[in-house]
Amino acid sequence: MSETPLDPSKIKSILATDCGSTTTKAILIEWREGEFRLIVRGEAPTTVEAPFEDVTKGVLNAIEEVEELAGRKFLEGSRIVTPTRDDGVGVDLYVSTSSAGGGLQMVVAGVVKTMTAESAERAALGAGAIVMDALASNDGRRPHEQIRRIRHLRPDxxxxxxxxxxxxxxxxxxxxxIIEAADPRPRLGSSYKLPVIYAGNNKASDQIEKALAAKTDLSVVPNLRPVMERENLGPARDKIHDLFMEHVMAQAPGYRKLMEWVGVPIMPTPGAVGNIIQTIAKQHGLDVLGVDIGGATTDVFSVFGETFNRTVSANLGMSYSISNVLTEAGVPNVMRWVPFSMDEKDLRNRIRNKMIRPTTIPHSLEELMVEQALAREALRLAFEQHKAMAVGLRGVQRERTVSDTFEQTGSDATIVDMMALDLLIGSGGVLSHAPRRNQSAMMLVDAFLPEGVTRLAVDSIFMMPQLGVLAEVHPAAATEVFEKDCLIWLGTCVAPRGQVKPGKSFMTVEYTKSTGGSERHEILFGDLQLIPLEAGESVRAKITPAKGCDVGAGPGKTVERELHGGVVGLILDGRGRPIALDPADPNRVDLIRAWTHALDAYPEPEAQPVG
Amino acid sequence: MAHAYTPGLRVTALAALQKERILPLKGEVMVQKGDHVKAEQVVARTELPGNVHSVNVANVLSVLPDEVPSKMVKKIGDPVDVDEPIARSSSMFGLFKSVAKSSVKGVVESVSEVTGQVLLREPPIPVEVHGYVDGEVVEVRAEEGVVVETHGSFVQGIFGIGGETFGDIHMIAKSPEEVLDASSILPEHEGKIVVGGSLVTSAALEKAVSCGVKGVVAGGIDDSTIKDFLGYDIGVAITGTEEKGVTVVITEGFGRIPMALTTYELLKSREGRKASMNGATQIRAGVIRPEVVVPLEQRAEGGPAASVVAGGLAPGTRVRIIREPHFGALGTVSELPSPLHRLPSETMVRVLWVDLDEGGARHLLPRANVEIIES
Known part of the structure; x- marks a missing residue:
């Protein structure tokens, strides 16, 4: 890593890579005609595992592809040239993220499960880690069981x-x-001591050092819960990032070399995605929800008000973990989204075969529909886990008034408010690479059930990680590219909360188009309508829900909101919240087909039953 | 996209194979370089530190934590037995006496004057590593383990259950299509590795366990069979630690899929020979596939087949189709068109033309949906 501080005004070209567990993706960003834009993207298989065991080989391969596509040279031999030389060779800045080799795996510990252990978990998740276990004095396990667990897990x-x-x-x-007695060994390599970060009661620091300094590589940082009413996660998160670079990354094959190339420290991929989402939310004052569904894990990020939360569902994904989605969701919950009848045994075998051959792709339309049904459930389950984690601080004493007596929300209530949500961003293969964007929009709406007015977008080519690490050093370039090249605006979903009788009027949406001519759409309960409204267009709409139903202003109250178009358009969702979809309903297939037809999700005629 | 294919599973009649036999912690290596070892022979052993138990002595004796060290009758490192006193206190001029006893047999590990807690460690747990395959020790890693080299037939499966085992190969299926059910497994199959055809049923696995069969190899298995047999669903494909009394290796995939003819014929040609097998499977991060190894007297030329890096797809490459439609069928690549092609699912992908062995029909398929048959 270069020692001289970076001057953002001198940066005109940026190369960014993300070393994923299977693919290394490289993007080239350049300053052209007064703005930063994505120029090209390249990719190559990641080379952390045998027989290569050197991450830089995959990085160089991905950059070579970028060189070919851009018609420029960035490499000299097997080195990235920084900054750009007078002869035009090289780039001004190179940055990278990494989740290869299983990412950053941590164990957290705190005294009380729902207080300091939960705060520690939030700090680790926010830094981009997978939390393998959260130990607490009151977690119901006896000391020897905790010791055995730590020893078994071998965290980073x-x-x-x-x-x-x-x-x-x-x-x-x-x-x-207990940690000392477990004498924990790091996952990668046996030649160094396991890093332990202490972020607890400052009065105990000396005793903690006495217990752990000899057997572990102990770092002491300010308490992450200095008082009951406040979390201070920043110092612990920063320390996690430092140690990730110094210890974990330095042990992974080829990373020492990669660390010398980058202009800013390598970040864990999810940490970088969280970074860009927070940057966008802050800049525009939006409540944002982001999801990245991968082959093995699904990450959910949210910013509500000023609170950022990130969770990772380590065993929910579309290839390696696809069978676990079926196990956790249950067959009926998956089957309910499949728009044709299917034998359960056939479904189970197909999903297992995807698990053992994760790189295969759906050939037939039916196979695609099955995968997208699974994706809805993976997203739904990951979101459930996120809502359970994104809660107010527990253990805080609150003053209650008489009116609060009837208010059931306590500190356990999630801070995720779907009615307040402004923007929902999807990313990951099944969402970013769906053959039709309408399918991505439908999966997002079905899984997350946005309420009121919510804009929908997908990350076009999954470059949020690279932009996240870039935001550390050059936020202007990162946000410019994020908005212009990274996001594909799908449109806006309008969905009242509540229910009325089937077939009754549920909502009216009225607006005047910029080209002139007013439109009025009445949505009956149970209906789904797609209204074309192109990307870049928007309308000021008056939305009136049925009596007792809510689109943001309270039951039955009209709201006026800006509705933005996109490649899909306006989705007027009259299915109510939650969507009543009984797997055993004989009309289920017809219902799903009516919805997929309304959203033009699949080619016509629709699939016939398999088998 | 040039790499958009799945590396194939190896099925080879004769190869040199090296197996690392490494201890989880440092210990003692029991054999020397050049020694010929048997699969069941112990090649290295060590002791894992015993489990730790805690006794809150401060609470038991009703004393302050910093007083605990002075009340200890056993010191750090002292051996203790179950119910043996480890600390004592007396108050009111010796009128009231309290005793803290050990809850386990072991040694005193630590005494804390902050928490008043005493940790006791149970005796070490012995761990032994076996040879796994009949072969020769070609490398000794001091205090860590050995590398055993063997020459023989090698069949990689796609999914397995259970850990390392060994036994003589016995063909039950008369063809790759035959289903292995309970009636085909007999008491005389005790100690053997039995080979079925297209499917192994749940009842067959139960019967295999009751007859003492060591291993089962079959083309396919129903997902529901695994759930019935293990009593739970496998969420993530990481297996090998199941202890059901039999190891299973599936060569093709889930559902009823005839075993590839080359695999079937190879195993048949090795009938009666001692084989080693392991069901351990890990799809993610450092792929581990289940395997069957049949050591032979002949030596493979060219030395150990170190990591085989698959070549690319080319016309003439033998492939197996690994996703519907035509899942499980074998064929030969005839053409690799460059442009992206739109599939019926509307996905745009790189494709190839395959001439199927059976019927000779020509099919256009995604490159990602075939795997190279490696030998």
């Missing part, structure tokens, strides 16, 4: 917290003693 690092500053030290020291 441990984050230990507990107690407010100046509080009782005994419990957190006891946790440190």
């Amino acid at each position: 690092m441990i984050l230990l917290s507990g107690g407010i500053d100046g509080g009782a030290v005994e419990h957190v020291v006891k946790l440190a003693e």
Whole structure:
């Protein structure tokens, strides 16, 4: 890594890579005609595993593809030239993210499961880690069981917290003693001590050092829960990133070389995605929900108000983990989204075959429909987990008034508010590469059930990670490319919360188009309508829900909102929340077909039953 | 996209194979370089530290944590037995006495004056590593383990259950299409690795366990069979630690799929020979496939088949189709058109033309949906 500080005004060309577990993706961003734009993208298989065991080989291959497509040279031998030379060879900045080799795997520990352990989990998740386990003094396990668990897991690092500053030290020291007794070994390599970060009661720091300094590589940072009412996750997250670079990445094959090439530290991929989502939410004052569904894991990111949350569902994905989606969701929940009748045994075998041959792609329309049914459930389950984690701080004493007596929401309630949500962004193969964008929009709406008025977008070629790490050093370039080249605007979903009798009027939407002419759409309960409205167009609409139903202003109240178009258009969703879709309903197939037809999701005529 | 194909599974009549036999922690290597070892022979062993138990001595004795060290009757490193006193206190001029006892047999690991907790460690747990295959020790890694080299036939499966085992190969299926059910498994198959055809049923697996069969190899298996047999669904394809008494290797995939003829014929030609097999499967991060190894007397030329890096697809490459339609069929690549092609699912992909072995029909398929048959 270069030692001289970067001057963003001198950066005119940027090369960014994301080393995923299967593919390394490279993008070239350049300053052209007064703005930063994505120029080309290349990719190559990741080379962390045998027989190559050197991540830089895959990086160079991906960059070579970019060189060919851009008609420029960035490499000299097997080195990236930075900054750009007078002869035009090279780039001004090279940055990278990585999730190869299983990403960053952590164990967290805290005194109380729903307080400091939960805060520690949020800190680790926010830094881009997969949390393998969260230990707590009150997690119901006996010390020897906790010790066995730590020893068995072999994490990349441990984050230990507990107690407010100046509080009782005994419990957190006891946790440190458990970690010491486990004598944990790092996952990669045996030649170094396991990094442990202590972010708990400052009064216990000396005793923690006494217990852990000899057996682990201990770092002490400010308490992540200094007082009950406040989290201070920043120092712990920063330390996790530092240690990720110094220890975990340095042990992975080829990363020492890669670390010398980059202009800013390598970030864990999900940490970088969280970064760009936070940047966008802050710049535009939006409540944003983002999802990245991969082959093995699904990450959900949210920004509501000023609170950022990220969760990773380690075993929900579309290839390696596809069978687990079926197991966790249950066959009926998956089958309900399949727009034809299908034998359960056939479904189960097909999904298992995808698991053992994860790189295969759906050839027939029926196979695509089955995968997209699975995707809805994977997204739904990952979102459920996110809502359960994205909660207010627990253990905080609140003053309650008489009116609060009837208010059931406490600190356990999720802060994810679908009515307040402004923007829903999907990313990952099944969403970014769906043959029709209408399919991506439908999967997002069916899985997340947005309420009120919500804009929908997908990450066109999954470049959020690269833009996230770029935002660290050049936020202007990152956000410019994010908005102009990364996001594909699908359109806007309008969906009232509530229910009326089937076939009754559920909502009216009225607006005047910029080209003149007013339109009025009445949506009956159970209906789904797609109204064309192109990307770049928007209308000021008056939306009136049925009595007792809500589109954002309260039951039965009309709202006026800007509705933005996109490659799909306006989705007027009259199916209510939640969508009543009974797997056993004999009319289920007809219902699903009516919805997919309304959204023009699949080619006509639709598939016939398989088999 | 040039790499958009799945590397194939190896099925080879004679290859040199090396197996790393490494301890989880440092320990003692029991054999020397050049030694001929048997699959069941212990080649290295070590001891894992025992489990740790805690006793809250401060609570038991009703003393402050910093007083605990002075109340200990056992010191760090002392051996203790179950119910043996480890700390004592007395109060009111010796009138009231309290005793903290050990909950396990082991040694005193640590005494904390902050928490008042004493940790006791149970005796070490012995761990042994076997040879796994009959062969020769070609490398000794001091205190870690060995590399055993063997020459013989090698069949990689696609999915398996259960860990390492060994036994003589016995063909039950008379053809690759035959289903292996309970009636085909007999008491005389005890200790053997039995080979079925297109499918192994749940009842057959149960019967195999009751007859003491060591391993089952078959073309396909129903997902529901795995659930019935294990009692739970496999969520993520990481297997090998199941302890059901029999190891299973599936060569083709889920559902009823005839075993590839080359695989079937190879196993048939090795009937009666001792084989080693392992069901351990891991699809993610460092792929591990289940396998059957049949050591032979002949030596493969060219030395150990180190990591085989598959060549690319080309006209004439033998492939297996790994997704519907034509799942499981074998064929030969006849053409590799460059432009992207729109599939019936409307996905735009790189494709190839395959001449199927059976019927000779020509089909246009995504390159990602075939795997190269490696030998």
